[in-house]
Amino acid sequence: MEQLITNFHLDHENHWVADLECGHGQHMRHDPPWMERLWVTTAEGRLSRIGTKLYCTRCDEWIEKISKATIRECKNLMLKAYEEGGISGLCAEGRWELALDSLNNFDPKNLKP
Numbered sequence: 001m002e003q004l005i006t007n008f009h010l011d012h013e014n015h016w017v018a019d020l021e022c023g024h025g026q027h028m029r030h031d032p033p034w035m036e037r038l039w040v041t042t043a044e045g046r047l048s049r050i051g052t053k054l055y056c057t058r059c060d061e062w063i064e065k066i067s068k069a070t071i072r073e074c075k076n077l078m079l080k081a082y083e084e085g086g087i088s089g090l091c092a093e094g095r096w097e098l099a100l101d102s103l104n105n106f107d108p109k110n111l112k113p
């Protein structure tokens with residue numbers, strides 16, 4: 001996912017890190033011949049990159065983690081409601097409706113990573 005660069009800061013080893021709007025950071029090293037980013041060595045160069053976008057893989061990882069946890073929690077809610085509907089003597093259609101209604105109880109605070 002692309003994120004805007006909001007600022008830069010130096011890390012504890014004096015390497016420049018781009019601060020992204022998502023809260024993540026990304027090292028911007030000038031280490032020729034491996035990495036050519038001469039622009040990062042000057043204040044003007046860094047300033048010219050503020051407001052441009054960088055791809056944030058940490059956001060992608062986070063979204064995947066949250067998505068999987070959300071699906072897991074929804075399945076748990078639905079299975080529990082379906083079972084309870086069966087114990088209460090509901091027909092298959094009633095159990096299915098109960099399972100769907102259980103999604104209204106979804107609370108992101110219950111997500112487990």
Ligand SMILES: [Zn+2]
Nearest residue numbers: 022024056059
């Ligand atoms: Zn991010």
